[in-house]
Amino acid sequence: MTSLQLPSDTDTISGEASRIEAANSPMRQSIQRFFRNRLAAIGLVFVVVITGGGLLAPLIATTSYDYSVLRDALKFPPCADPKGSLPFPDCMFAKYPLGTDAIGRDFWSRLIYGARTSMIVGFSVPLITLAIGLPLGAAAGWFGGRVDSTVLRLVEFMTAVPSILLALFLLTLFGHDLQNVIIFQGITGWVGVCRLGRAQFMTLRERDFVTAARALGMSEWSIMFRHVMVNAAGPIIVMFTLGIPGAIFGEAGLSFLGLGVNDPIPSWGKMVAESSRFASVYWYLAMIPTGCIAVTMLAFSFLGDGLRDALDPQGQR
Amino acid sequence: MTSTTAPLLAVDDLRVHFQLPGTGWFGSGKQTVKAVDGLSIQIERGQTLGLVGESGCGKSTTGRAILRLAPITGGTVRLNSRDLTTLSAAELRPIRRQMQIVFQDPFASLNPRHTVEQIVTEPIWVHNLRPERERVARVRELLTLVGLPGSAMGRFPHEFSGGQRQRIGIARALAAEPDFIVLDEPVSALDVSIQSQILRLLLDLQVQFGLTYLFIAHDLAVVGQMSDQVAVMYLGRIVxxxxxxxxxxxxxxxxxxxxxxxxxxxxxxxxxxxxxxxxxxxxxxxxxxxxxxxxxxxxxxxxxxxxxxxxxxxxxxxxxxxxxxxxxxxxxxxxxxxxxxxxxxxx
Structure with a gap:
C-alpha cells in the first residue's frame, strides 16, 4: 500500500505533531496531581504508618494484647509518673510504655493490635460493599429498564432503613465478633457504591467511544471491561478509600456500644468504652484511642479527597 | 461479491420510533417520537450520499439505525444485498467490520484512557485481521495514511488537537477495512481551516480504498464538496x-x-x-x-x-x-x- 498524497498539509501535520509534549499518560498525570496536594500526601504517609503498624503489630507491641498482670493494673505510663524513671529515653523502653488498663494489660500493645483490627475492618468492609454494590449498580446502569427499577427499589429499601440500626439488629441476632461486624457492616453499607456504579455505567454507556466499540463488533462484556470499567475505576477507587474511615468509625461505634469485636481482641472503640469509667484520673486511656481513631479517619479522608482530585477526568484537560 | 447492479447500501422504508415514558398514571398516555419515518436511500459502491437537515430532523439517528446502533422499528437495511435488520446481535458482529462510523465529537469518540495504538489496534484485534506480529506495523501504516506521525502511537487522545483526534477516529474506522462508512458530521466540531484538510483526507481515502460514504451534515456547502447524491431530510423524512x-x-x-x-x-x-x-x-x-x-x-x-x-x-x-x-x-x-x-x- 502506498502512502497517501497529501501535498500541502503533511508538513503542517508533522509540524503540529512535533509540538506535542512528551508522552504523558493519564495515570502519570494523576500521580503528579496527587503529590502536588500536600494534605493528601500527608494523609498517605499516615495511612502507610498506621497500616504498617497494624501489619507489623507482633513486632512493635511489647507484649501480647491479652497478657494480663492483675498486680500491675492501671499503672501510669512511666513518663507521666512523677516517681518514674526520668530522663525520657528510658521510659520509651519501659515495661509499659503507655501504662496498663484496668486488668493489667499493656496499653501500648493493645493500641497497636487495635490498629490491626481497625485496618482489617477498614479494608474488608468497603471490599464487601464493592462486591455487592458494584455489580448491582453496573447492571442497573447498563441494562436500564426493568433491571434498573428492581435495583432501585432495593436501594430505596436500604436507604429507608438506617444502616446502623440494621447492623445492630443483625449483630444482636447472630452474635457479635470481628467477622460478623465486617459482614453486617458490609451488607448494610453498599447503597452508596451501588448508586455510584449505576451513575457511572449510565453516563459511560452513552459515550461515543462505547458506541464506536459496539460499531466495531466488540461484545458487550469486552466493552464493559475495556471501555467502561477503565473509566469508572477512578470514582470507584475514591469511593473505596472514603469508605475506609466510615467502616473504622462504624466498628469503633459498634464496639463502644458493646456489639463490636469480642473480648480479648482489642479495638480502639472498645478501648474508649472500657476506659471511660476511669476518665477522671486515667483520662489519657480514653484520649489516646480516640485520638487514634480521629487521626486515622482524617488521614484516609485526606487521602480519598486527594485521590478524587487526582483522578478527576476534568482535571486532565 | 454481489453483482455490480445492486447498490452497496439499500435502505427501504426505514422507521425508528422511540416511545416516550407515559405522562399519566401507570405509564398510560405514552407518546411516540418518529425520529425516522419511512426513509429510503440507496448508495452505489464508491459513491457518497450527503444527508442534510436541521438538527433534530433524524439524520444522525438514520446513520446509527443503518449501522444497527439505534433500535429499528421497521423497514430493511441491505448492505451488499444482505438484510441487516433480521440478524441477531451475534450474527451481526462479524458483519460490523464492513461498516464503520466516524463521529462528530472528536473528544468523546476516543477512550481517554487508551493510547492511540490501543485505539487503532482494537478493530484489528476484534476481527483478528492481522497476525499478532504485524499489528504494530499495520497501526503505523494506518496512522501514516491519515497523516499522523508514527510517534503518535504511545500517546493519549488528550495530547492531540481536534483535527488530529478526528484523524485518529478515521484511522480506527479504516483499521476494520470497511466497505461503507457513516460520517456523522465529521467536521462540524472543527475549525474551518481544519475542516478542509479532513474533507480532503476523506476524499483521498475514498478513492484509494473504494469506500462508500453516507455523509451526514447540516452544512450544504460542505455536503456539496463531498457528495455525488444529496438527500434533504425534514422531520424524519426525505423531502x-x-x-x-x-x-x-x-x-x-x-x-x-x-x-x-x-x-x-x-x-x-x-x-x-x-x-x-x-x-x-x-x-x-x-x-x-x-x-x-x-x-x-x-x-x-x-x-x-x-x-x-x-x-x-x-x-x-x-x-x-x-x-x-x-x-x-x-x-x-x-x-x-x-x-x-x-x-x-x-x-
Whole structure:
C-alpha cells in the first residue's frame, strides 16, 4: 500500500505533531496531581504508618494484647509518673510504655493490635460493599429498564432503613465478633457504591467511544471491561478509600456500644468504652484511642479527597 | 461479491420510533417520537450520499439505525444485498467490520484512557485481521495514511488537537477495512481551516480504498464538496433527493430552496442582490408532526391542499425526487389554483 498524497498539509501535520509534549499518560498525570496536594500526601504517609503498624503489630507491641498482670493494673505510663524513671529515653523502653488498663494489660500493645483490627475492618468492609454494590449498580446502569427499577427499589429499601440500626439488629441476632461486624457492616453499607456504579455505567454507556466499540463488533462484556470499567475505576477507587474511615468509625461505634469485636481482641472503640469509667484520673486511656481513631479517619479522608482530585477526568484537560 | 447492479447500501422504508415514558398514571398516555419515518436511500459502491437537515430532523439517528446502533422499528437495511435488520446481535458482529462510523465529537469518540495504538489496534484485534506480529506495523501504516506521525502511537487522545483526534477516529474506522462508512458530521466540531484538510483526507481515502460514504451534515456547502447524491431530510423524512448538480442548480422543494439560500455566496455584489428565502418558526416537534405535508407550517408557498394531503416522494427528473405538491412546476403564485387541474405546468 502506498502512502497517501497529501501535498500541502503533511508538513503542517508533522509540524503540529512535533509540538506535542512528551508522552504523558493519564495515570502519570494523576500521580503528579496527587503529590502536588500536600494534605493528601500527608494523609498517605499516615495511612502507610498506621497500616504498617497494624501489619507489623507482633513486632512493635511489647507484649501480647491479652497478657494480663492483675498486680500491675492501671499503672501510669512511666513518663507521666512523677516517681518514674526520668530522663525520657528510658521510659520509651519501659515495661509499659503507655501504662496498663484496668486488668493489667499493656496499653501500648493493645493500641497497636487495635490498629490491626481497625485496618482489617477498614479494608474488608468497603471490599464487601464493592462486591455487592458494584455489580448491582453496573447492571442497573447498563441494562436500564426493568433491571434498573428492581435495583432501585432495593436501594430505596436500604436507604429507608438506617444502616446502623440494621447492623445492630443483625449483630444482636447472630452474635457479635470481628467477622460478623465486617459482614453486617458490609451488607448494610453498599447503597452508596451501588448508586455510584449505576451513575457511572449510565453516563459511560452513552459515550461515543462505547458506541464506536459496539460499531466495531466488540461484545458487550469486552466493552464493559475495556471501555467502561477503565473509566469508572477512578470514582470507584475514591469511593473505596472514603469508605475506609466510615467502616473504622462504624466498628469503633459498634464496639463502644458493646456489639463490636469480642473480648480479648482489642479495638480502639472498645478501648474508649472500657476506659471511660476511669476518665477522671486515667483520662489519657480514653484520649489516646480516640485520638487514634480521629487521626486515622482524617488521614484516609485526606487521602480519598486527594485521590478524587487526582483522578478527576476534568482535571486532565 | 454481489453483482455490480445492486447498490452497496439499500435502505427501504426505514422507521425508528422511540416511545416516550407515559405522562399519566401507570405509564398510560405514552407518546411516540418518529425520529425516522419511512426513509429510503440507496448508495452505489464508491459513491457518497450527503444527508442534510436541521438538527433534530433524524439524520444522525438514520446513520446509527443503518449501522444497527439505534433500535429499528421497521423497514430493511441491505448492505451488499444482505438484510441487516433480521440478524441477531451475534450474527451481526462479524458483519460490523464492513461498516464503520466516524463521529462528530472528536473528544468523546476516543477512550481517554487508551493510547492511540490501543485505539487503532482494537478493530484489528476484534476481527483478528492481522497476525499478532504485524499489528504494530499495520497501526503505523494506518496512522501514516491519515497523516499522523508514527510517534503518535504511545500517546493519549488528550495530547492531540481536534483535527488530529478526528484523524485518529478515521484511522480506527479504516483499521476494520470497511466497505461503507457513516460520517456523522465529521467536521462540524472543527475549525474551518481544519475542516478542509479532513474533507480532503476523506476524499483521498475514498478513492484509494473504494469506500462508500453516507455523509451526514447540516452544512450544504460542505455536503456539496463531498457528495455525488444529496438527500434533504425534514422531520424524519426525505423531502428531496437528487444528484449534487441537480439539487444545487434546480432545487425543487421549498425547504431545499430555503436551505440553499442560507448558504452565503463568496461575492458581496451577488450576495447583496441575492433573494433569500427565510424560514420562520421552529422545527415542529416530532411527537406531534403537522398534518398533511410536515413542512406546511413553515413553507412560503403552502396552500390548503398541503395542510390536508401529505405529498409522496415523486420522481421529477432523472434521479431527482421531491415530496412537494408543487415540485416540478412553476412557482405556485403564477398558477391558477383550480381544483381538479393538473398542478404540473403545461409547456
Amino acid at each position: 428531496e433527493t437528487a444528484t449534487r448538480e441537480a439539487l444545487y442548480q434546480a432545487p425543487q422543494h421549498p425547504y431545499t430552496q430555503a436551505l440553499l439560500s442560507a448558504v452565503p455566496y463568496p461575492d458581496p455584489e451577488i450576495e447583496a442582490k441575492r433573494r433569500r428565502v427565510i424560514l420562520t418558526g421552529e422545527v415542529p416537534s416530532p411527537v406531534n408532526p403537522p398534518s398533511g405535508c410536515h413542512f406546511h407550517t413553515r413553507c412560503p408557498i403552502a396552500a390548503d391542499r398541503c395542510r390536508v394531503e401529505a405529498p409522496s416522494l415523486r420522481t421529477i427528473g432523472p434521479g431527482h425526487q421531491a415530496s412537494c405538491h408543487f415540485a416540478g412546476g412553476p412557482p405556485p403564485e403564477l398558477q391558477g389554483a383550480k381544483p381538479g387541474t393538473s398542478l404540473r405546468a403545461s409547456p
